[in-house]
Amino acid sequence: MMAFQDTIKFIQDKFQSKDFIPLHAPVFSGNERKYVMDTLDSTFVSSVGAYVDKSEQMIAEISQTKKAVAVVNGTSGLHIALQLAGVTRGDEVITQALTFVATANAIHYTGSNPVFLDVDYDTMGLSPRAVSDFLEEFGEIRESGTYNKQTGKRIAACMPMHTFGFPVHLDELLQVCNSWNIPLVEDAAESLGSYYKGKHTGSFGQLGVFSFNGNKIVTSGGGGMIVTNNENLGQKGKHLTTTAKVPHPYEFVHDEVGYNFRMPNLNAALICGQLEQLDSFLANKRKLANEYADFFFESQGIIFRKEIENTKSNYWLMAVELEDLEARNAFLKETNEAKTMTRPIWQLMYRLPMYKDCFRDSQKNAENLEERIVNIPSSVRV
Structure with a gap:
């Protein structure tokens, strides 16, 4: 049994599909x-x-x-x-x-x-x-x-x-x-x-x-x-x-x-x-974010990233935080093999060859997040 089978099934149920589920697909339902x-x-x-x-x-x-x-x-x-x-x-x-x-x-x-x-x-x-x-x-x-x-x-x-x-x-x-x-x-x-x-x-x-x-x-x-x-x-x-x-x-x-x-x-x-549909898209995505938050609240080792006080996020790409790099890589492998698209957060810019010599500070939080954050399917559901 896959370690993240419950998560994969939850996402498949939310998007009503066992075929490929993209990270964020466009929806053209208006004018x-x-x-x-x-x-x-x-x-x-x-x-x-x-x-x-x-x-x-x-x-x-x-x-x-x-x-x-x-x-x-x-x-x-x-x-x-x-x-x-x-x-x-x-x-x-x-x-x-x-x-x-x-x-x-x-x-x-x-x-x-x-x-x-x-x-x-x-x-x-x-x-x-x-x-x-x-x-x-x-x-x-x-x-x-x-x-x-x-x-x-x-x-x-x-x-x-x-x-x-x-x-x-x-x-x-x-x-x-x-x-x-x-x-x-x-x-x-x-x-x-x-x-x-x-x-x-x-x-x-x-x-x-x-x-x-x-x-x-x-x-x-x-x-x-x-x-x-x-x-x-x-x-x-x-x-x-x-x-x-x-x-x-x-x-x-x-x-x-x-x-x-x-x-x-x-x-x-x-x-x-x-x-013209932005408000309905935002409401649709917020509903999905709330469902994710309720689901991952009970999950061991996975934190759903939520907006902080005094802010309102559009929840463009929804994100979870894994325990460590090993868990992150396992999550990415298992979800993508199940045709449920997930994606790691970007490599830090100073790891890229053209920016390797730029000034940087300790990057304590950035490096921590780089090893743990994964985006999960976030499309507007129709």
Whole structure:
């Protein structure tokens, strides 16, 4: 008998399948087809179209921000958000090593260097204490910004990632960043529909970025969105992501180096249909999370990861914590062999060859979580 047979059976029962159960499959049960066909009929399938504008308006409203900018994917959104926050070549950006590679890659695209600091055990996201300790030891406030005394580089931004939709301790992190005059840019790629003290993630920093990749809670196939409460930054973001083209009836005038990061109207139509169902998706996933929490409460050696006080998670990817690395590997092997997809948390960024020489602190919590956290099937059930 398999050690995790009860867990596998529970998941199969919840998804009413003994065939392959994916980690997070998209659900298209609303107006997606209608809106996509509308773009085909209109012939406006590229980067200009009514659904691009509508998707930006919808995300601004959902995220409680003043301006949203649709982009081709979340990674490009992070790249531009960092640039808008003032990050330039040779700077440093504080972030976490326990994250998807896009977080570190976006920092690299700006020509700056990631500084990997530890996460909090309860949120799995960037620890305000770790950031404060780092800055107390290495930070120095100068007229032109905060600098790393050891490297001489400017610390240009701090970019936490809301892991699996669990918000980081935003009040404390903002307090640290503000006291050191460091802009906060939220990697909110996984947290659409998540709240911290009643306020949506992505709306706390100078800028935030969401992802609409195929495995996200809502999807446009690809796609992402930059959000901000600074309308000037929002307008600048729109300009940069649309090749920095100056509006003109027919002339091609570009006033700086821009990027072709525009979301096509075809994809925007899809996300509009998905966003109309966000509330029902969130309720559906919360029901599943509660069922998992009740089940794993009785299980020996497995902890279901739940939202913490003063937060509301979207439960994008649901996660369990195993006793140790050996138990984690056994769980992964047995569930996947049973066609029930599970996945380990990411390798820490400094284990990857391109980031092995970046600064990191002790990473006590991150390394502990890396050995124990596994994602389990989290799709909206239909």
